[in-house]
Amino acid sequence: xxxxxxxxxxxxxxxxxxxxxxxxxxxxxxxxxxxxxxxxxxxxxxxxxxxxxxxxxxxxxxxxxxxxxxxxxxxxxxxxxxxxxxxxxxxxxxxxxxxxxxxxxxxxxxxxxxxxxxxxxxxxxxxxxxxxxxxxxxxxxxxxxxxxxxxxxxxxxxxxxxxxxxxxxxxxxxxxxxxxxxxxxxxxxxxxxxxxxxxxxxxxxxxxxxxxxxxxxxxxxxxxxxxxxxxxxxxxxxxxxxxxxxxxxxxxxxxxxxxxxxxxxxxxxxxxxxxxxxxxxxxxxxxxxxxxxxxxxxxxxxxxxxxxxxxxxxxxxxxxxxxxxxxxxxxxxxxxxxxxxxxxxxxxxxxxxxxxxxxxxxxxxxxxxxxxxxxxxxxxxxxxxxxxxxxxxxxxxxxxxxxxx
Amino acid sequence: xxxxxxxxxxxxxxxxxxxxxxxxxxxxxxxxxxxxxxxxxxxxxxxxxxxxxxxxxxxxxxxxxxxxxxxxxxxxxxxxxxxxxxxxxxxxxxxxxxxxxxxxxxxxxxxxxxxxxxxxxxxxxxxxxxxxxxxxxxxxxxxxxxxxxxxxxxxxxxxxxxxxxxxxxxxxxxxxxxxxxxxxxxxxxxxxxxxxxxxxxxxxxxxxxxxxxxxxxxxxxxxxxxxxxxxxxxxxxxxxxxxxxxxxxxxxxxxxxxxxxxxxxxxxxxxxxxxxxxxxxxxxxxxxxxxxxxxxxxxxxxxxxxxxxxxxxxxxxxxxxxxxxxxxxxxxxxxxxxxxxxxxxxxxxxxxxxxxxxxxxxxxxxxxxxxxxxxxxxxxxxxxxxxxxxxxxxxxxxxxxxxxx
Numbered sequence: 001x002x003x004x005x006x007x008x009x010x011x012x013x014x015x016x017x018x019x020x021x022x023x024x025x026x027x028x029x030x031x032x033x034x035x036x037x038x039x040x041x042x043x044x045x046x047x048x049x050x051x052x053x054x055x056x057x058x059x060x061x062x063x064x065x066x067x068x069x070x071x072x073x074x075x076x077x078x079x080x081x082x083x084x085x086x087x088x089x090x091x092x093x094x095x096x097x098x099x100x101x102x103x104x105x106x107x108x109x110x111x112x113x114x115x116x117x118x119x120x121x122x123x124x125x126x127x128x129x130x131x132x133x134x135x136x137x138x139x140x141x142x143x144x145x146x147x148x149x150x151x152x153x154x155x156x157x158x159x160x161x162x163x164x165x166x167x168x169x170x171x172x173x174x175x176x177x178x179x180x181x182x183x184x185x186x187x188x189x190x191x192x193x194x195x196x197x198x199x200x201x202x203x204x205x206x207x208x209x210x211x212x213x214x215x216x217x218x219x220x221x222x223x224x225x226x227x228x229x230x231x232x233x234x235x236x237x238x239x240x241x242x243x244x245x246x247x248x249x250x251x252x253x254x255x256x257x258x259x260x261x262x263x264x265x266x267x268x269x270x271x272x273x274x275x276x277x278x279x280x281x282x283x284x285x286x287x288x289x290x291x292x293x294x295x296x297x298x299x300x301x302x303x304x305x306x307x308x309x310x311x312x313x314x315x316x317x318x319x320x321x322x323x324x325x326x327x328x329x330x331x332x333x334x335x336x337x338x339x340x341x342x343x344x345x346x347x348x349x350x351x352x353x354x355x356x357x358x359x360x361x362x363x364x365x366x367x368x369x370x371x372x373x374x375x376x377x378x379x380x381x382x383x384x385x386x387x388x389x390x391x392x393x394x395x396x397x398x399x400x401x402x403x404x405x
Numbered sequence: 406x407x408x409x410x411x412x413x414x415x416x417x418x419x420x421x422x423x424x425x426x427x428x429x430x431x432x433x434x435x436x437x438x439x440x441x442x443x444x445x446x447x448x449x450x451x452x453x454x455x456x457x458x459x460x461x462x463x464x465x466x467x468x469x470x471x472x473x474x475x476x477x478x479x480x481x482x483x484x485x486x487x488x489x490x491x492x493x494x495x496x497x498x499x500x501x502x503x504x505x506x507x508x509x510x511x512x513x514x515x516x517x518x519x520x521x522x523x524x525x526x527x528x529x530x531x532x533x534x535x536x537x538x539x540x541x542x543x544x545x546x547x548x549x550x551x552x553x554x555x556x557x558x559x560x561x562x563x564x565x566x567x568x569x570x571x572x573x574x575x576x577x578x579x580x581x582x583x584x585x586x587x588x589x590x591x592x593x594x595x596x597x598x599x600x601x602x603x604x605x606x607x608x609x610x611x612x613x614x615x616x617x618x619x620x621x622x623x624x625x626x627x628x629x630x631x632x633x634x635x636x637x638x639x640x641x642x643x644x645x646x647x648x649x650x651x652x653x654x655x656x657x658x659x660x661x662x663x664x665x666x667x668x669x670x671x672x673x674x675x676x677x678x679x680x681x682x683x684x685x686x687x688x689x690x691x692x693x694x695x696x697x698x699x700x701x702x703x704x705x706x707x708x709x710x711x712x713x714x715x716x717x718x719x720x721x722x723x724x725x726x727x728x729x730x731x732x733x734x735x736x737x738x739x740x741x742x743x744x745x746x747x748x749x750x751x752x753x754x755x756x757x758x759x760x761x762x763x764x765x766x767x768x769x770x771x772x773x774x775x776x777x778x779x780x781x782x783x784x785x786x787x788x789x790x791x792x793x794x795x796x797x798x799x800x801x802x803x804x805x806x807x808x809x810x
Contacts, residue, residue, distance in 0.1 A: 346483025
């Protein structure tokens with residue numbers, strides 16, 4: 001069992017949610033370390049880093065600019081505070097943009113597999129939207145079936161990632177005035193991968209030193225995500241899983257059910273979460289759950305993937321990013337299945353204090369201490385069932401233990 | 406005039422080169438700040454950063470792992486020392502790979518412009534190599550002229566940057582056994598931009614947490630440069646500017662000539678340096694130099710671009726990365742022209758102590774205090790002559806001042 005490193009602040013100073021406060025108190029009493037403990041142990045955090053005034057871009061450093069020091073300070077290479085902070089921000093912009101855009105690429109690739117008949121667990125659930133988006137990409141729709149359209153559209157979207165010139169297709173959606181401003185500033189979203197790589201290239205020592213130009217480059221790398229990668233991700237999600245509409249649903253840790261097998265979905269990509277929901281709602285899995293003494297299977301979401309299955313399927317939200325460890329601390333979670341982004345590396349450590357299993361599924365994100373069951377879109381439902389079954393099989397290990405929701 | 410911030414270490418403790426020592430002493434006596442002064446002012450450098458144990462990947466941090474502390478330390482998200490150092494190394498690998506690969510893209514793009522007849526200052530100087538490389542890319546060579554071949558080759562190379570699947574063409578050059586190892590480790594170089602973006606995506610908080618997988622991803626992002634971007638850059642350089650052969654040349658700061666207009670080339674991309682050499686050797690520029698009282702024009706290189714014009718044209722090397730400020734401190738440099746990479750942001754500050762002009766030429770790299778004259782491949786020789794003329798016009802401003810070589 002892991003151990004909070006210092007006397008914790010009162011739970012009431014940590015969160016406003018009553019249910020979470022109770023769990024934080026319980027975790028402290030039982031020496032289960034959570035993000036708040038680590039945050040307090042990390043104090044004081046480095047002020048140079050917080051201000052972006054620390055530079056590790058090259059190995060002449062690390063260099064630091066004293067915010068209270070002389071005005072003419074510079075790093076070893078000669079970079080000023082303005083250059084250093086701009087480079088740091090640009091590098092972070094590239095990393096964030098890369099990650100969200102990669103999600104979009106993953107979605108487009110899944111649509112391609114579906115269209116080629118290689119991913120039978122997926123289909124087109126919003127054919128009207130498929131046609132609208134296809135038209136934007138100049139993909140012929142008349143007299144063609146969903147799959148034919150989806151294949152050409154997926155290929156055209158993937159080409160937006162690799163393009164070496166021209167602009168990203170969705171740029172045309174922006175108001176004309178906005179497009180003019182982008183053009184003037186030379187930040188019009190073009191090839192998604194190229195824009196990120198070029199901006200990243202400029203963050204190196206001895207390349208872009210003008211802070212204004214560096215910030216414009218950061219903007220370019222960011223816009224190519226917003227009007228490229230992320231927008232592709234959103235549109236493909238709607239095409240494959242249906243466009244959301246207003247629904248009523250429940251939220252917070254209380255959605256976990258003491259008498260059910262509880263499986264928490266955590267991460268970002270609906271390719272995983274949608275198929276886990278399908279698997280958990282299948283009669284064979286429900287029958288298996290009853291065999292081990294559970295009343296049913298509850299699927300609940302954490303973080304962004306929660307929103308994907310909430311808005312389309314009404315799946316309840318167990319909590320936010322900060323509550324991912326607390327969900328496990330309820331003692332009621334048989335299995336938490338994760339893909340990419342915002343998965344705290346601490347999860348296997350917290351889970352080791354309980355019967356909970358952490359299952360990672362994406363080749364891009366493995367976690368020491370987790371079980372890795374890779375999701376292959378070609379056999380998605382089978383793999384999802386295998387994961388759900390792992391959760392069901394784990395239900396008897398909870399027996400006799402109290403749950404806290 | 407800028408000012409060294411503290412008592413400098415003796416020049417003999419800074420470098421082994423006698424000539425550089427003299428210049429460092431002179432700079433110290435005259436309060437001209439150089440990289441050694443800034444390095445000493447930066448001491449002690451942050452030990453966490455030096456060990457890679459500082460994490461600013463997300464804004465829960467900055468987090469630091471105490472190398473003398475408990476074994477179970479983690480950042481706020483739960484990342485261990487192993488995850489943090491691996492992520493930091495991977496992010497640096499992506500940045501470096503992006504920068505060198507972008508150089509390769511620039512070269513391929515210049516070859517495309519040349520082949521389309523849009524960049525008359527460039528030509529194919531090694532037609533034999535063009536044909537060898539074209540054959541590797543399955544570009545038809547029989548019965549076709551240099552430009553036709555070069556155009557198809559440039560397009561095929563640019564496609565290697567944007568490819569979303571398959572492997573980079575030059576992978577076939579690697580020994581079969583090496584290719585097998587890459588395949589087994591899933592690090593075979595594929596699309597250049599994609600590999601960098603994907604690895605960068607994995608460095609984010611909550612994505613790749615397994616340090617071994619993270620290091621393999623760093624390797625993938627690096628290999629795609631070595632067998633992709635950089636290799637393309639090298640091959641295109643040979644095709645456009647000739648394959649180098651052993652020659653005899655001179656090196657160190659003494660190559661600068663007191664009675665000549667001295668122009669120093671600094672940076673990385675031969676697209677700039679080759680055409681500056683052409684311009685400086687043209688009769689009209691030499692005549693202009695004589696008009697202002699100089700005996701001739703000396704071109705000398707600093708850093709990597711020095712090597713490009715040394716090995717192909719016998720242009721002398723004025724110095725290494727560390728000598729870029731000292732070259733200016735000789736008092737003999739009329740103009741230093743830079744493109745990308747390794748350009749110390751301090752150069753305009755050092756130059757402000759002398760008559761030297763710093764001219765930046767690449768849209769990716771501007772330097773506050775430098776004059777920006779953008780190199781457009783379409784009018785390269787004209788722009789190069791304009792830059793050389795700026796150097797010539799600056800020669801009279803040196804009059805009466807001592808030079809130190």
